[in-house]
Amino acid sequence: MYLKKNIATSESGFIFNPTTGDSYSANPIAATILLKIKEGLSDESIKDYIKENYDVTTSQIEKDWDDFTNQLKAANLLEN
Amino acid sequence: MQTNNQLLTIAVTGLNAIDSPGPGVAVIRALREGLPKPLRIIGLSYETLEPGIYLHDLVDKTYQIPYPAAGTETLLKRLHYIHEKENIQLIIPNFDAELYNFIKLGASLKSMGIVTFLPTIEQFDSRDKINLYSFGEKFDLIVPKDKTIYTVEELFACSESFGYPLVVKGKYYDAIITHSIDQAQKAFYKLSAKWGTPIIVQQFISGTEINIAVLGDGKGNTISSIPMRKLYITDKGKAWAGITLEDDSLIALAKKFVSATNWKGGCELEIMRTTNGEPYIMEINPRFPAWIYLTAGAGQNQPAALARMALGETVDPFTDYAVGKIFIRYAWDHITDVHEFQQISGFGEL
Numbered sequence: 001m002y003l004k005k006n007i008a009t010s011e012s013g014f015i016f017n018p019t020t021g022d023s024y025s026a027n028p029i030a031a032t033i034l035l036k037i038k039e040g041l042s043d044e045s046i047k048d049y050i051k052e053n054y055d056v057t058t059s060q061i062e063k064d065w066d067d068f069t070n071q072l073k074a075a076n077l078l079e080n
Numbered sequence: 081m082q083t084n085n086q087l088l089t090i091a092v093t094g095l096n097a098i099d100s101p102g103p104g105v106a107v108i109r110a111l112r113e114g115l116p117k118p119l120r121i122i123g124l125s126y127e128t129l130e131p132g133i134y135l136h137d138l139v140d141k142t143y144q145i146p147y148p149a150a151g152t153e154t155l156l157k158r159l160h161y162i163h164e165k166e167n168i169q170l171i172i173p174n175f176d177a178e179l180y181n182f183i184k185l186g187a188s189l190k191s192m193g194i195v196t197f198l199p200t201i202e203q204f205d206s207r208d209k210i211n212l213y214s215f216g217e218k219f220d221l222i223v224p225k226d227k228t229i230y231t232v233e234e235l236f237a238c239s240e241s242f243g244y245p246l247v248v249k250g251k252y253y254d255a256i257i258t259h260s261i262d263q264a265q266k267a268f269y270k271l272s273a274k275w276g277t278p279i280i281v282q283q284f285i286s287g288t289e290i291n292i293a294v295l296g297d298g299k300g301n302t303i304s305s306i307p308m309r310k311l312y313i314t315d316k317g318k319a320w321a322g323i324t325l326e327d328d329s330l331i332a333l334a335k336k337f338v339s340a341t342n343w344k345g346g347c348e349l350e351i352m353r354t355t356n357g358e359p360y361i362m363e364i365n366p367r368f369p370a371w372i373y374l375t376a377g378a379g380q381n382q383p384a385a386l387a388r389m390a391l392g393e394t395v396d397p398f399t400d401y402a403v404g405k406i407f408i409r410y411a412w413d414h415i416t417d418v419h420e421f422q423q424i425s426g427f428g429e430l
Contacts, residue, residue: 006326008404018325018403019325021323021325
């Protein structure tokens with residue numbers, strides 16, 4: 001999963017799409033994931049990071065990951 | 081351009097910084113910020129309560145001028161009087177309705193030593209909303225389908241062709257979105273009573289509203305283009321807050337418009353970008369928009385660049401601007417005294 005190159009994110013979870021002018025607020029875990037995506041980590045590496053650092057099952061991660069990905073797609077923040 | 085010790089005097093219209101604002105005050109702010117001092121700003125007003133008249137830190141002196149309907153001769157006579165007192169070097173008109181007269185007077189003003197930087201009558205007419213569809217076809221620009229009508233009966237054919245919602249627009253201003261023939265008829269009567277006929281009936285386009293402030297040099301070059309998305313819209317459809325965007329396709333659209341028309345001066349492209357990404361040009365305003373100060377805030381001071389070109393300077397096209405710059409308009413109660421109101425009301429000068 002790749003964010004569009006010009007999408008601006010901050011550690012506080014603020015997301016800005018300069019093409020549309022839309023902005024969003026991400027919660028702390030979503031902000032962490034977005035930073036990891038921007039760092040170039042693969043989906044699997046990020047999921048492993050979540051497993052190691054949060055009390056969550058693999059099946060729950062997969063479910064939440066799909067949901068999160070769909071939200072990013074709907075917000076037009078991902079590369080096609 | 082004047083050197084630092086030469087007074088540059090510029091006259092500006094559109095001082096009505098109200099809820100449906102004219103661009104004059106924003107233009108003046110940009111001029112004061114972007115041009116060398118000393119600068120003397122002469123306000124040209126139509127009504128006595130245009131706020132810019134009383135903002136003396138921005139406007140040095142204001143003169144009332146006749147309404148556009150009075151014609152070019154009356155306007156020229158008044159400008160002669162003002163010029164004798166103020167030695168104006170440049171006039172920047174900012175209202176659609178007055179532009180025709182100022183364009184017509186271009187040569188006369190030049191002979192008086194006053195320059196303007198305006199589109200030609202042909203350029204001005206070609207982008208008129210009555211001609212927008214043929215304009216789009218001619219220059220391969222995406223515009224909504226429309227039909228110019230003179231009678232209410234013609235609405236039936238329009239609704240069959242375009243379906244609903246249907247946009248009913250006045251000749252000069254105002255647009256009403258209608259969802260039935262009853263609503264469309266009501267809109268027709270309301271707008272024709274206010275602005276006269278014809279009425280323009282337009283296909284409804286849904287999407288995101290984006291505006292582009294554009295400055296052309298009259299030779300096909302785009303000196304500046306700044307796209308802005310409205311973040312807060314008033315009940316009159318005016319931007320109360322907006323943000324600069326980064327989108328090469330919008331810049332390319334502005335350049336295509338300017339090179340196709342050789343547009344001279346400032347203008348505003350009103351765009352509706354559909355969910356498929358198609359940029360429909362909904363309207364082309366032939367002057368700076370009221371949010372023009374954002375161009376200065378974003379690093380492309382369009383009014384100052386226009387003034388430099390008008391005064392004979394060569395201005396290179398801007399190449400960069402700040403994305404994510406936001407303007408937020410605000411209301412401010414300015415206090416003045418009745419003697420100022422009396423001065424402008426009674427003598428037409430302040």
